[in-house]
Amino acid sequence: MSKRFEFSLFVSLFLFLITPATSSSVEEIKIASTGPAVSTLPLEIATRKGFFRDEGLEVLTITMRTNIAVNALLSRNVDYATPSTSVIKAATGGLAVKMVAVLQGRPDYFLIARKEIRSIKDLKGKRVAIGSFGAPADLALRAVVNEEGLDFDRDLVRLQMGGNSARYTSLVAGAVDATVLSPPFNLQAEKAGYRDLLWLGERLELPLAGLGVRDETIQKNPKQILATIRAVFRAIAFAKANPEETMRMLIDWLRVDREVAAKSYELGKRSWSEGGIVSDAAVKVVVDQSLLELKSKDAVSLDKVRNWTFAEQAQRDVANARLAR
Template sequence: MRARTKARTIFFLCAIEVLALGFSLSSAQAQKIRIAVSNPDMSFLSGGVAKFKGFFAEEGLEAELIQMNANVSVAALASGNIDYNLILQSVVTANLRGLPLKVAGILIERPNHAIVVHPSIQKFAELKGKKIAISSFGSLVDILARLTSVHFKLDPKNDIQFVAAGSSSARVAQLQSGVVQAAFVTPPGNLRAEAAGFKTLLSVGDLFAFPVNGIGVHEQKLKNNRDEVKKVTRALLRANRFILDNPKGAIKILSQWGRSTPEVAEEAYQFSAKNYSRNLLVSKPTLEKVLESTRWNVESKKNVTIEDVFELSLVREILKEMGETPK
């Protein structure tokens, strides 16, 4: 009897050691990656969901999400200090300037941006001759503001004066002080403006398609470590589908990650979720629009093509493996 009990004890202890060894090996094998985001908000929720739902971990990746501004993120990606950059426009701009960076997938296919104005303004045409707050010249917000002006038949050079005001909060502050009459912001900036007595005039994403976030990666990593890039892309694809198909789960992660109330997170989700890409792909004309508008602010010495900037073959490969036909 004692011998049997002793044998069981030894077996139990061995089993624990095997399990512990398994966990140790699993942890040791996890590939650490560093990913740049601008903010822990709705615009970068793909990264937050992929991390906190465990999609990165299921690919054998240990992801660290690092908050950076656009310029710093590009320099960090080019130098190898980070592995991926979800701030798409900064990657596109850097590519046109000659840096060896590419976009491996589109996370958000339409702008999350809103135009907030004084309640007396009823339509965009009324902003002719007025001042509009943007983040900085040459930025994504600058490009979207100019495209929106053209959409409403206004000349962005002569009909409107753009004011570089910094963050969304700073833009709303300029609106409150009367320095500008409108501001381009992203959630929850529009909610803050509404709470201060202003109104959301329109959502830029309702006007036209224009990718605002994606998977930026160094050309060398695409060439030498495609397997890792594929894992990251697959995890972010799963994250996007979770965001689109599981509102409650996405809102919960957004609230916790962004440290906002559930109510604010839900409003941001309702405003922006529709702009997320289900397949991480967009049309060729849309990609051409990105390049064309980026050239407004960048002098490129070579004729850069879509293929020079966007390397979307891994997305198509993943979709085919899932039994889907890439569009």
């Protein structure tokens, strides 16, 4: 090999290494999530199966508490945040964020009670553990209890107990008569002899997990939003069409046994949102609660808190891609 050729090869390699990434390069994005759960499994599937990569995205999912996730979104430390109700509440309060897609359109909450409590009406005067006042589980429970003819604020003794683990502990310790639990805690409670009164998702829609973005991303990088949502939609379709592989992912990702994974998967199939949107009524539940917490009587347009045009377009794109195959 001549010295001239060696020199030319060296220069070519050097220029390749220092050349800035082009528009065809993979785009890195960060998603703030509240952690491994049935609701956010589509993000994990999209990563493992390469659906994000197919869309030209390199995704880093970061686990953080709900309030920190929204703050990280606002401060540009992440590009997306999954806690839908918190994003909607922030938008209702005037912050420049919006929901652009819903991953889970029905709550994964189960109302679990002592064995002698046989119906929701039996909860009158009983102690019920919730996470915190106005949190998603509290909102879902309010809607169902009021539908049963009880006065949610007067007929139930609601106690703020924190997360699923703390609520489960308060139930088995006898500190409360009932609580709202998500998998796998509801399944553990059933095994311990407690009664499953209702899957709250049977009664109502509620945007629990999704993709919230800053308004500036909607304006400056709509293609990235579309690509992200398309990958997620492919992941949801994959999960529903491939139960065995999806359950293996659940076992690995959630660190649960096969029985819990199977029941969690069935819940996911019922609650994952293929279309990526929920009804205006479901969004309004969160907006109204936000206004109540803010002690505001202002009217807030739903267009201020959600933008479903990306989810609708992504759904068309995915459908067209299927037809083209």
